[in-house]
Amino acid sequence: MEDNSINMSGFCMRSSGSSSSGTKCGRWNPTTEQVKHLTQLFRAGLRTPSTDQIQKISNQLSFYGKIESKNVFYWFQNHKARERQKRRKVSFDDDKDVIVHRRDNSVHASTQNLVEMYSEPNRVIETLELFPLNSFGDSESESEKLSMRVNESRENPIFAYTCTMGEQMEHPPLDLRLSFV
Amino acid sequence: MEDNSINMSGFCMRSSGSSSSGTKCGRWNPTTEQVKHLTQLFRAGLRTPSTDQIQKISNQLSFYGKIESKNVFYWFQNHKARERQKRRKVSFDDDKDVIVHRRDNSVHASTQNLVEMYSEPNRVIETLELFPLNSFGDSESESEKLSMRVNESRENPIFAYTCTMGEQMEHPPLDLRLSFV
DNA sequence: TCAATATGAATGAACG
Protein backbone atom coordinates (compact mmCIF):
# COMPACT_ATOMS: atom_id res chain seq x y z
CA MET A 1 0.00 0.00 0.00
CA GLU A 2 1.22 3.38 0.75
CA ASP A 3 4.51 3.83 2.32
CA ASN A 4 3.96 4.12 5.92
CA SER A 5 6.00 6.40 8.04
CA ILE A 6 5.03 9.93 7.23
CA ASN A 7 3.63 10.33 10.63
CA MET A 8 4.00 13.97 10.85
CA SER A 9 2.93 14.74 14.30
CA GLY A 10 1.61 11.51 15.35
CA PHE A 11 -1.97 12.18 14.69
CA CYS A 12 -4.16 9.54 13.53
CA MET A 13 -7.65 8.55 13.76
CA ARG A 14 -9.14 5.31 14.57
CA SER A 15 -12.73 6.00 14.20
CA SER A 16 -13.30 4.30 10.94
CA GLY A 17 -11.37 1.20 10.91
CA SER A 18 -12.14 0.09 7.45
CA SER A 19 -12.46 3.27 5.62
CA SER A 20 -11.62 2.78 2.06
CA SER A 21 -9.52 5.70 1.16
CA GLY A 22 -6.15 5.70 2.71
CA THR A 23 -6.94 8.39 5.09
CA LYS A 24 -3.93 10.34 5.85
CA CYS A 25 -3.55 11.63 9.26
CA GLY A 26 -2.27 15.05 9.52
CA ARG A 27 -4.95 16.66 11.40
CA TRP A 28 -7.18 15.80 14.21
CA ASN A 29 -10.01 13.62 13.27
CA PRO A 30 -12.50 13.58 16.07
CA THR A 31 -14.20 10.39 17.00
CA THR A 32 -17.91 10.14 17.06
CA GLU A 33 -17.94 10.31 20.81
CA GLN A 34 -15.82 13.37 20.91
CA VAL A 35 -18.01 15.16 18.48
CA LYS A 36 -21.03 14.11 20.36
CA HIS A 37 -19.75 15.57 23.54
CA LEU A 38 -18.53 18.73 21.99
CA THR A 39 -21.84 19.20 20.34
CA GLN A 40 -23.67 18.76 23.55
CA LEU A 41 -21.54 21.28 25.24
CA PHE A 42 -22.23 23.65 22.46
CA ARG A 43 -25.88 23.03 22.60
CA ALA A 44 -25.72 23.53 26.26
CA GLY A 45 -24.63 27.02 25.62
CA LEU A 46 -20.92 26.82 25.67
CA ARG A 47 -19.59 28.87 22.85
CA THR A 48 -16.28 30.29 23.83
CA PRO A 49 -14.66 28.15 26.45
CA SER A 50 -11.93 29.63 28.49
CA THR A 51 -8.49 28.25 28.54
CA ASP A 52 -9.26 26.30 31.61
CA GLN A 53 -12.40 24.90 30.22
CA ILE A 54 -10.66 23.94 27.07
CA GLN A 55 -8.08 22.18 29.08
CA LYS A 56 -10.62 20.23 31.00
CA ILE A 57 -12.66 19.34 28.03
CA SER A 58 -9.64 18.26 26.14
CA ASN A 59 -8.52 16.21 29.00
CA GLN A 60 -11.81 14.49 29.32
CA LEU A 61 -12.20 13.85 25.67
CA SER A 62 -8.77 12.40 25.37
CA PHE A 63 -10.35 9.32 26.75
CA TYR A 64 -11.97 8.73 23.45
CA GLY A 65 -8.97 9.32 21.36
CA LYS A 66 -6.19 11.64 20.63
CA ILE A 67 -7.00 15.22 21.08
CA GLU A 68 -5.31 18.40 22.04
CA SER A 69 -6.47 21.58 23.57
CA LYS A 70 -6.16 23.47 20.40
CA ASN A 71 -8.48 21.05 18.74
CA VAL A 72 -11.15 21.90 21.21
CA PHE A 73 -10.43 25.52 20.79
CA TYR A 74 -10.74 25.36 17.05
CA TRP A 75 -13.79 23.22 17.22
CA PHE A 76 -15.72 25.80 19.13
CA GLN A 77 -14.41 28.57 17.03
CA ASN A 78 -15.49 26.89 13.85
CA HIS A 79 -18.73 25.63 15.12
CA LYS A 80 -19.83 28.98 16.28
CA ALA A 81 -18.63 30.79 13.24
CA ARG A 82 -20.30 28.38 10.89
CA GLU A 83 -23.48 28.44 12.73
CA ARG A 84 -23.70 32.11 12.06
CA GLN A 85 -22.34 31.93 8.61
CA LYS A 86 -24.92 29.43 7.60
CA ARG A 87 -27.61 31.41 9.19
CA ARG A 88 -26.64 34.40 7.23
CA LYS A 89 -26.28 32.71 3.94
CA VAL A 90 -29.47 30.83 4.13
CA SER A 91 -31.57 33.62 5.38
CA PHE A 92 -31.62 35.24 2.04
CA ASP A 93 -32.07 32.63 -0.53
CA ASP A 94 -34.85 31.26 1.48
CA ASP A 95 -37.43 31.77 -1.10
CA LYS A 96 -35.79 32.23 -4.29
CA ASP A 97 -38.90 30.91 -5.79
CA VAL A 98 -39.19 34.29 -7.28
CA ILE A 99 -39.62 34.57 -10.90
CA VAL A 100 -39.87 31.55 -12.97
CA HIS A 101 -42.31 28.81 -13.28
CA ARG A 102 -44.28 27.37 -10.53
CA ARG A 103 -47.58 27.97 -12.09
CA ASP A 104 -48.95 24.91 -10.57
CA ASN A 105 -50.22 24.91 -7.06
CA SER A 106 -49.86 21.27 -6.62
CA VAL A 107 -46.25 21.75 -6.20
CA HIS A 108 -45.01 22.04 -2.72
CA ALA A 109 -42.28 20.04 -1.23
CA SER A 110 -39.76 22.67 -1.95
CA THR A 111 -41.26 24.96 0.56
CA GLN A 112 -40.58 22.68 3.36
CA ASN A 113 -37.30 22.02 1.85
CA LEU A 114 -35.80 25.13 3.21
CA VAL A 115 -37.28 24.97 6.58
CA GLU A 116 -35.84 21.78 7.78
CA MET A 117 -32.57 23.12 6.82
CA TYR A 118 -31.71 23.96 10.28
CA SER A 119 -33.77 21.68 12.28
CA GLU A 120 -32.30 18.58 13.55
CA PRO A 121 -33.76 15.87 11.45
CA ASN A 122 -32.58 13.19 13.69
CA ARG A 123 -31.65 13.26 17.25
CA VAL A 124 -34.25 15.34 18.81
CA ILE A 125 -33.63 17.75 21.51
CA GLU A 126 -32.50 15.40 24.10
CA THR A 127 -29.77 16.85 26.03
CA LEU A 128 -30.63 19.75 28.13
CA GLU A 129 -33.30 22.24 27.88
CA LEU A 130 -33.33 23.59 31.31
CA PHE A 131 -32.01 26.92 30.46
CA PRO A 132 -31.69 29.47 27.76
CA LEU A 133 -29.44 27.82 25.38
CA ASN A 134 -30.52 29.87 22.53
CA SER A 135 -28.00 32.48 22.03
CA PHE A 136 -28.12 32.06 18.35
CA GLY A 137 -28.43 35.69 17.76
CA ASP A 138 -28.27 35.94 14.08
CA SER A 139 -26.73 39.28 13.70
CA GLU A 140 -23.84 40.78 15.41
CA SER A 141 -25.44 40.40 18.72
CA GLU A 142 -22.72 39.71 21.12
CA SER A 143 -25.02 39.26 23.96
CA GLU A 144 -24.12 35.73 24.38
CA LYS A 145 -22.32 36.48 27.48
CA LEU A 146 -24.39 34.18 29.46
CA SER A 147 -21.63 31.79 29.04
CA MET A 148 -21.61 28.75 31.06
CA ARG A 149 -18.86 27.76 33.26
CA VAL A 150 -17.51 24.36 33.01
CA ASN A 151 -16.32 23.58 36.39
CA GLU A 152 -15.60 20.15 37.44
CA SER A 153 -14.81 20.92 40.98
CA ARG A 154 -18.29 22.07 41.53
CA GLU A 155 -20.33 20.23 43.96
CA ASN A 156 -23.46 21.71 42.82
CA PRO A 157 -23.97 20.76 39.28
CA ILE A 158 -26.98 22.59 38.17
CA PHE A 159 -27.18 19.99 35.65
CA ALA A 160 -24.45 17.65 35.02
CA TYR A 161 -23.67 17.41 31.46
CA THR A 162 -23.86 13.82 30.77
CA CYS A 163 -25.03 12.17 27.72
CA THR A 164 -28.63 11.47 27.93
CA MET A 165 -29.12 10.22 24.52
CA GLY A 166 -30.60 6.88 24.64
CA GLU A 167 -27.67 5.17 23.24
CA GLN A 168 -25.10 2.82 24.24
CA MET A 169 -22.18 4.47 25.73
CA GLU A 170 -19.84 2.12 27.29
CA HIS A 171 -17.63 4.78 28.51
CA PRO A 172 -17.43 7.00 31.50
CA PRO A 173 -19.65 9.95 30.98
CA LEU A 174 -17.90 13.17 30.66
CA ASP A 175 -17.27 14.65 33.97
CA LEU A 176 -17.94 18.11 32.91
CA ARG A 177 -20.54 20.10 34.59
CA LEU A 178 -21.94 23.29 33.44
CA SER A 179 -23.09 25.79 35.91
CA PHE A 180 -24.04 29.35 35.81
CA VAL A 181 -21.74 31.89 37.13
CA MET B 1 -20.42 16.42 12.97
CA GLU B 2 -19.92 12.95 12.22
CA ASP B 3 -22.58 10.50 13.01
CA ASN B 4 -25.49 12.52 11.94
CA SER B 5 -24.48 15.76 10.65
CA ILE B 6 -26.81 18.51 10.01
CA ASN B 7 -25.52 20.04 6.99
CA MET B 8 -26.80 23.15 5.62
CA SER B 9 -28.69 21.59 2.87
CA GLY B 10 -30.67 19.56 5.19
CA PHE B 11 -30.26 16.06 4.05
CA CYS B 12 -27.33 13.93 3.99
CA MET B 13 -24.72 13.28 6.43
CA ARG B 14 -21.35 12.02 6.55
CA SER B 15 -20.80 8.61 7.77
CA SER B 16 -17.29 7.95 8.58
CA GLY B 17 -16.15 4.50 8.72
CA SER B 18 -18.92 2.28 7.76
CA SER B 19 -19.07 1.29 4.23
CA SER B 20 -21.43 2.97 1.95
CA SER B 21 -24.35 3.78 4.03
CA GLY B 22 -27.80 3.53 2.75
CA THR B 23 -28.38 7.12 3.38
CA LYS B 24 -29.09 8.87 0.22
CA CYS B 25 -28.74 12.48 0.02
CA GLY B 26 -29.32 14.77 -2.78
CA ARG B 27 -26.78 17.29 -3.56
CA TRP B 28 -26.93 20.20 -5.82
CA ASN B 29 -26.27 19.37 -9.37
CA PRO B 30 -25.68 22.47 -11.39
CA THR B 31 -27.18 22.80 -14.78
CA THR B 32 -24.94 23.50 -17.68
CA GLU B 33 -26.18 27.02 -17.76
CA GLN B 34 -25.33 27.57 -14.18
CA VAL B 35 -21.91 26.14 -14.60
CA LYS B 36 -21.34 28.24 -17.61
CA HIS B 37 -22.13 31.40 -15.80
CA LEU B 38 -20.20 30.50 -12.75
CA THR B 39 -17.24 29.71 -14.88
CA GLN B 40 -17.48 32.99 -16.64
CA LEU B 41 -17.51 34.82 -13.40
CA PHE B 42 -14.54 32.90 -12.28
CA ARG B 43 -12.67 33.63 -15.42
CA ALA B 44 -13.57 37.22 -15.07
CA GLY B 45 -11.57 37.22 -11.94
CA LEU B 46 -14.09 36.48 -9.31
CA ARG B 47 -12.62 34.07 -6.90
CA THR B 48 -14.05 34.71 -3.53
CA PRO B 49 -17.40 36.38 -3.85
CA SER B 50 -18.69 38.20 -0.88
CA THR B 51 -21.83 37.17 0.83
CA ASP B 52 -23.63 39.80 -1.04
CA GLN B 53 -22.34 38.71 -4.36
CA ILE B 54 -23.09 35.15 -3.57
CA GLN B 55 -26.65 36.02 -2.94
CA LYS B 56 -27.02 37.89 -6.13
CA ILE B 57 -25.40 35.21 -8.14
CA SER B 58 -27.47 32.59 -6.50
CA ASN B 59 -30.56 34.52 -7.13
CA GLN B 60 -29.77 35.03 -10.74
CA LEU B 61 -28.83 31.48 -11.34
CA SER B 62 -31.93 30.19 -9.71
CA PHE B 63 -33.55 31.00 -12.97
CA TYR B 64 -31.87 28.02 -14.46
CA GLY B 65 -32.69 25.66 -11.73
CA LYS B 66 -32.58 24.94 -8.11
CA ILE B 67 -29.69 26.52 -6.37
CA GLU B 68 -28.83 27.98 -3.05
CA SER B 69 -26.32 30.45 -1.82
CA LYS B 70 -24.21 27.85 -0.25
CA ASN B 71 -23.91 26.10 -3.55
CA VAL B 72 -22.38 29.16 -5.07
CA PHE B 73 -20.18 29.54 -2.09
CA TYR B 74 -18.91 26.02 -2.34
CA TRP B 75 -18.53 26.20 -6.04
CA PHE B 76 -16.10 29.03 -5.88
CA GLN B 77 -14.38 27.57 -2.95
CA ASN B 78 -13.81 24.31 -4.70
CA HIS B 79 -13.03 25.74 -8.03
CA LYS B 80 -10.37 27.95 -6.66
CA ALA B 81 -8.91 25.33 -4.45
CA ARG B 82 -8.74 22.78 -7.18
CA GLU B 83 -7.21 25.03 -9.64
CA ARG B 84 -4.52 25.83 -7.22
CA GLN B 85 -4.13 22.29 -6.20
CA LYS B 86 -3.72 21.28 -9.76
CA ARG B 87 -1.26 23.99 -10.37
CA ARG B 88 0.74 23.15 -7.38
CA LYS B 89 1.28 19.67 -8.51
CA VAL B 90 2.48 20.84 -11.83
CA SER B 91 4.75 23.56 -10.79
CA PHE B 92 8.01 22.62 -9.33
CA ASP B 93 10.32 23.63 -12.01
CA ASP B 94 9.88 27.03 -13.42
CA ASP B 95 9.89 28.45 -10.03
CA LYS B 96 13.60 28.01 -10.17
CA ASP B 97 15.22 30.44 -8.01
CA VAL B 98 15.56 33.60 -6.27
CA ILE B 99 13.32 36.22 -5.22
CA VAL B 100 10.39 35.61 -3.16
CA HIS B 101 9.21 32.17 -2.72
CA ARG B 102 5.60 32.39 -2.28
CA ARG B 103 4.52 29.81 0.07
CA ASP B 104 1.35 29.51 -1.67
CA ASN B 105 -0.24 32.78 -1.41
CA SER B 106 1.16 35.14 -3.82
CA VAL B 107 -1.53 36.05 -6.09
CA HIS B 108 -4.64 35.69 -4.20
CA ALA B 109 -3.97 38.66 -2.15
CA SER B 110 -6.71 40.34 -3.96
CA THR B 111 -9.35 37.85 -3.28
CA GLN B 112 -10.84 39.60 -0.39
CA ASN B 113 -12.49 42.11 -2.49
CA LEU B 114 -12.59 42.53 -6.12
CA VAL B 115 -11.92 46.04 -5.31
CA GLU B 116 -8.33 45.47 -4.69
CA MET B 117 -7.95 43.44 -7.74
CA TYR B 118 -9.35 46.02 -9.94
CA SER B 119 -8.00 49.03 -8.32
CA GLU B 120 -4.51 47.77 -8.24
CA PRO B 121 -3.92 46.11 -11.53
CA ASN B 122 -0.32 46.93 -11.39
CA ARG B 123 0.36 44.92 -8.42
CA VAL B 124 -1.36 41.96 -9.80
CA ILE B 125 0.32 42.10 -13.09
CA GLU B 126 3.60 42.54 -11.51
CA THR B 127 3.06 39.54 -9.45
CA LEU B 128 1.99 37.55 -12.38
CA GLU B 129 5.06 38.41 -14.24
CA LEU B 130 7.15 37.25 -11.44
CA PHE B 131 5.30 34.10 -11.08
CA PRO B 132 3.96 32.91 -14.34
CA LEU B 133 2.49 29.97 -12.64
CA ASN B 134 -0.16 31.75 -10.86
CA SER B 135 -3.06 32.86 -12.78
CA PHE B 136 -3.41 31.27 -16.07
CA GLY B 137 -3.26 27.83 -17.34
CA ASP B 138 -6.75 27.36 -16.29
CA SER B 139 -7.66 24.10 -17.72
CA GLU B 140 -11.18 25.11 -18.05
CA SER B 141 -10.69 24.86 -21.72
CA GLU B 142 -11.60 27.72 -23.84
CA SER B 143 -9.56 30.75 -24.17
CA GLU B 144 -9.25 32.70 -21.09
CA LYS B 145 -5.63 33.22 -20.88
CA LEU B 146 -6.09 36.79 -20.24
CA SER B 147 -8.36 36.23 -17.39
CA MET B 148 -7.01 38.83 -15.13
CA ARG B 149 -6.08 41.20 -17.75
CA VAL B 150 -7.30 44.18 -16.00
CA ASN B 151 -7.75 46.98 -18.35
CA GLU B 152 -5.81 49.93 -17.42
CA SER B 153 -9.04 51.71 -17.24
CA ARG B 154 -10.14 51.41 -13.77
CA GLU B 155 -12.67 54.02 -14.41
CA ASN B 156 -14.24 51.99 -17.01
CA PRO B 157 -14.48 48.64 -15.50
CA ILE B 158 -16.21 46.92 -18.28
CA PHE B 159 -14.06 43.98 -18.23
CA ALA B 160 -16.52 42.30 -16.08
CA TYR B 161 -18.29 39.39 -17.37
CA THR B 162 -21.43 40.51 -18.95
CA CYS B 163 -22.88 43.78 -19.61
CA THR B 164 -22.58 46.66 -17.35
CA MET B 165 -25.89 48.04 -17.93
CA GLY B 166 -26.57 49.45 -14.65
CA GLU B 167 -27.85 47.62 -11.75
CA GLN B 168 -30.93 45.81 -12.67
CA MET B 169 -31.95 43.09 -14.90
CA GLU B 170 -34.10 40.29 -13.97
CA HIS B 171 -34.74 36.96 -15.43
CA PRO B 172 -33.83 35.59 -18.80
CA PRO B 173 -30.29 35.92 -19.82
CA LEU B 174 -28.17 36.09 -16.83
CA ASP B 175 -27.08 39.44 -15.92
CA LEU B 176 -24.41 39.12 -13.46
CA ARG B 177 -21.85 41.71 -13.30
CA LEU B 178 -19.08 42.02 -10.92
CA SER B 179 -19.67 44.74 -8.57
CA PHE B 180 -16.37 46.34 -8.37
CA VAL B 181 -16.64 49.41 -6.41
C1' DT C 1 -22.06 -3.35 -13.09
C1' DC C 2 -17.98 -1.61 -11.39
C1' DA C 3 -13.60 1.26 -11.36
C1' DA C 4 -11.93 5.81 -12.01
C1' DT C 5 -12.80 10.45 -11.98
C1' DA C 6 -15.07 14.96 -11.28
C1' DT C 7 -17.06 17.67 -8.07
C1' DG C 8 -20.35 19.01 -4.21
C1' DA C 9 -20.00 19.27 0.75
C1' DA C 10 -17.79 19.39 5.19
C1' DT C 11 -14.54 20.72 8.45
C1' DG C 12 -9.92 21.15 10.81
C1' DA C 13 -6.55 24.74 10.88
C1' DA C 14 -5.21 29.36 10.44
C1' DC C 15 -4.95 34.02 9.02
C1' DG C 16 -5.80 39.30 9.29
Next chain:
DNA sequence: CGTTCATTCATATTGA
Protein backbone atom coordinates in the same frame (compact mmCIF):
# COMPACT_ATOMS: atom_id res chain seq x y z
C1' DC D 1 -14.35 36.94 14.94
C1' DG D 2 -15.17 36.60 10.20
C1' DT D 3 -12.84 34.72 6.37
C1' DT D 4 -9.83 31.81 3.79
C1' DC D 5 -7.00 27.63 2.89
C1' DA D 6 -6.13 22.66 2.74
C1' DT D 7 -7.67 18.15 2.93
C1' DT D 8 -10.94 14.82 3.15
C1' DC D 9 -15.40 12.54 2.47
C1' DA D 10 -19.35 11.33 -0.40
C1' DT D 11 -21.75 11.03 -4.50
C1' DA D 12 -22.91 11.85 -9.43
C1' DT D 13 -20.92 10.80 -13.74
C1' DT D 14 -18.53 8.48 -17.17
C1' DG D 15 -15.95 4.90 -19.49
C1' DA D 16 -15.06 0.12 -20.24
